[in-house]
Amino acid sequence: MSVTNEQVRHIAKLARIAMSDEELERLVPELNNILGWVEQLGEVNTDGVEPLTAVIANKLRLRDDKVTDGNCRDDILANAPVAEHGFFAVPKVIE
Amino acid sequence: MTDLTAKTIAELREGFRSGEFTAREVAEQYNTAVASARALNAYTIETPDDALAAADAADKARGNDELGSLAGIPLGIKDLFATRDVDTTAGSRILAGFKPRYESTVTANLRKAGAGMLGKLNMDEFAMGSSNETSAYGPVISPWRRKDGGNAALAPGGSSGGSSAAVAAGIAPAATGTDTGGSIRQPAAFTGICGIKPTYGRCSRWGIVSFASSLDQAGPMARTVRDCAILLEAMAGFDPKDSTSLDLPVPNWEAGLSSDLRGKRVGIPKEYRIDGVPADINALWDKGIEWLRDAGAEPVEISLPHTKYALPTYYIIAPAEASSNLARYDGVRYGARAESSGGLDEMYAATRAAGFGAEVRRRIMIGTYVLSAGFYDAYFTKAQRVRTLIKQDFEKAFEQCDLILTPTAPSAAFGLGDKSADPIAMYLNDVFAVPASLAGLPAMSVPGGLDEMGLPLGLHIIGRELDEQGVLNAGLAIEERAGFTAKPKRWW
Numbered sequence: 383m384s385v386t387n388e389q390v391r392h393i394a395k396l397a398r399i400a401m402s403d404e405e406l407e408r409l410v411p412e413l414n415n416i417l418g419w420v421e422q423l424g425e426v427n428t429d430g431v432e433p434l435t436a437v438i439a440n441k442l443r444l445r446d447d448k449v450t451d452g453n454c455r456d457d458i459l460a461n462a463p464v465a466e467h468g469f470f471a472v473p474k475v476i477e
Numbered sequence: 478m479t480d481l482t483a484k485t486i487a488e489l490r491e492g493f494r495s496g497e498f499t500a501r502e503v504a505e506q507y508n509t510a511v512a513s514a515r516a517l518n519a520y521t522i523e524t525p526d527d528a529l530a531a532a533d534a535a536d537k538a539r540g541n542d543e544l545g546s547l548a549g550i551p552l553g554i555k556d557l558f559a560t561r562d563v564d565t566t567a568g569s570r571i572l573a574g575f576k577p578r579y580e581s582t583v584t585a586n587l588r589k590a591g592a593g594m595l596g597k598l599n600m601d602e603f604a605m606g607s608s609n610e611t612s613a614y615g616p617v618i619s620p621w622r623r624k625d626g627g628n629a630a631l632a633p634g635g636s637s638g639g640s641s642a643a644v645a646a647g648i649a650p651a652a653t654g655t656d657t658g659g660s661i662r663q664p665a666a667f668t669g670i671c672g673i674k675p676t677y678g679r680c681s682r683w684g685i686v687s688f689a690s691s692l693d694q695a696g697p698m699a700r701t702v703r704d705c706a707i708l709l710e711a712m713a714g715f716d717p718k719d720s721t722s723l724d725l726p727v728p729n730w731e732a733g734l735s736s737d738l739r740g741k742r743v744g745i746p747k748e749y750r751i752d753g754v755p756a757d758i759n760a761l762w763d764k765g766i767e768w769l770r771d772a773g774a775e776p777v778e779i780s781l782p783h784t785k786y787a788l789p790t791y792y793i794i795a796p797a798e799a800s801s802n803l804a805r806y807d808g809v810r811y812g813a814r815a816e817s818s819g820g821l822d823e824m825y826a827a828t829r830a831a832g833f834g835a836e837v838r839r840r841i842m843i844g845t846y847v848l849s850a851g852f853y854d855a856y857f858t859k860a861q862r863v864r865t866l867i868k869q870d871f872e873k874a875f876e877q878c879d880l881i882l883t884p885t886a887p888s889a890a891f892g893l894g895d896k897s898a899d900p901i902a903m904y905l906n907d908v909f910a911v912p913a914s915l916a917g918l919p920a921m922s923v924p925g926g927l928d929e930m931g932l933p934l935g936l937h938i939i940g941r942e943l944d945e946q947g948v949l950n951a952g953l954a955i956e957e958r959a960g961f962t963a964k965p966k967r968w969w
Contacts, residue, residue: 383852383855385846389846390842393842393845393846393849394842395826396845396849397800397829397841397842397845398804398807398822398825398826398829399826399829399830399833399838399841399842400823400826400827400829400830401830409839409842412839412900413839413842413843413846415900415901416792416839416843416900416901417843417846419789419792419901420789420790420792420793420856420860421789422785422786422789423786423789423790423793423859423860423863424859425786426783426786426862426863426866428859428862428863428866431862431863431865431866432862432865433858433861433862433864433865434861434862434864434865434868435861436721437677437691437692437868437915437916437917438676438677438678438721438723438917438942440678440721440723442720443717443720443724445717454578457578457579458578458810460576460578461574461575461576461577461578461810461811461812462809462810462811463808463809463811463812463813463814464814470809470810472809472821472824473817473819473820473821473823473824474820475820475821
């Protein structure tokens with residue numbers, strides 16, 4: 383499988399990465415090179431092999447349903463590029 | 478005045494406790510050393526006051542029974558660890574100016590043990606790289622040079638390249654690293670130091686900037702095997718804030734150190750004899766086998782048949798997890814936001830285009846593709862199935878042996894720029910390191926000797942899950958026999 387310019391543009395949109403036409407042109411062969419290389423996995427017979435989900439057997443724990451933190455709005459906003467009135471601020475989305 | 482920067486952590490601990498010198502003297506000497514080595518570009522930010530404050534607290538507490546195991550020891554911290562109110566950038570422009578309001582569990586554990594921080598160490602952007610060249614802060618220059626008189630700038634390895642360069646150059650007695658597919662072990666090998674990646678889950682990932690969560694593990698990088706054991710004991714431990722943290726007591730790895738390997742079988746995987754590896758490296762591997770035999774171990778040939786598929790498996794799984802993890806950098810909650818004239822979506826896309834470097838963008842694109850509708854099974858699920866086979870290879874091998882010995886990397890340190898134009902050539906440098914990562918196993922690099930250009934080479938020990946002790950002990954046996962004392966000649 384190899385990717386086309388159009389597909390790469392679509393992936394860039396999914397990944398929310400702005401991309402110029404020049405960068406796109408450069409990236410298509412690079413991605414195809416890497417995808418071509420990983421496709422050697424097709425040689426491996428994986429019939430009946432379960433996909434690995436936990437690398438070390440470990441049970442996901444449940445914790446008590448108790449509030450353990452909170453009241454730290456200013457800490458959470460401290461690194462926001464733009465924060466106003468105690469909220470994260472973003473470009474206007476509703477006209 | 479004694480050069481305290483020449484001492485190991487075990488020696489610093491001893492000298493500080495006996496009153497031979499103060500913790501403040503240690504911190505002051507290191508602060509001076511750090512400030513005089515900026516040509517290496519190892520630190521992204523220096524925190525001399527942090528080191529001094531911890532030292533003063535240690536000096537005040539001396540004589541007290543409750544002195545932490547790292548009291549009086551200043552450390553370098555990879556910039557992937559969140560450090561409260563100190564810039565934490567993961568080597569990326571997109572986190573420029575980010576000062577977390579919290580501390581990672583691992584660094585909090587180190588502080589609790591009494592350690593101070595000399596500064597944050599440079600690294601490949603989001604730990605994606607094997608040479609430190611993808612850092613937004615510019616590459617770290619290895620303190621090592623080839624003995625051909627050419628003075629070519631060499632890579633310190635990656636992604637923990639600031640950590641490896643700092644420890645090798647004597648501007649940190651030890652440092653934290655993280656290892657996703659070799660990022661502790663390969664840089665340790667390139668710079669003639671020790672580094673161990675513990676079993677997945679030993680060290681909490683909480684507060685470590687995520688790259689590929691099923692692979693990321695923190696570990697120490699230090700000058701000796703003993704120092705690695707001391708540090709790992711302080712770093713490891715159960716943390717309820719990391720859902721994959723192992724709820725197990727931390728063994729006394731330092732007390733358990735023994736280079737007597739009688740009764741141990743050391744597996745030598747035939748698939749790790751690959752084409753294109755320099756003769757020096759295979760010769761060192763053979764020496765390593767003899768050293769372990771001399772320590773009482775019995776070498777046995779083993780097979781890890783899916784070894785050649787480990788790298789392509791890794792380069793599906795790691796980018797897939799990264800594309801998901803790095804979705805959080807959106808210019809809203811932290812880090813940099815790019816100016817854009819459009820709405821919210823345009824702001825996201827502009828911020829991410831400006832904030833991520835070329836290698837990170839490339840991996841996000843691959844990861845997004847292999848997880849996208851119609852391709853998920855063909856790539857991601859397939860890779861997870863092969864990952865099961867790779868893990869089973871190790872399980873079968875460990876029926877025949879207790880430890881596995883391989884070279885750490887297929888080359889010595891390469892020159893800056895030598896591999897940066899070809900992503901796959903760069904990826905191949907982790908060929909020996911990645912399989913243990915995919916299987917979550919503890920693995921360590923220990924310096925074994927120098928190649929014909931006078932550059933360090935490492936030997937790589939892989940253990941059964943949770944058998945850090947076995948790995949450290951084999952490392953100690955190699956360390957005692959290799960007699961590796963070479964140091965880079967100061968040019969910086």
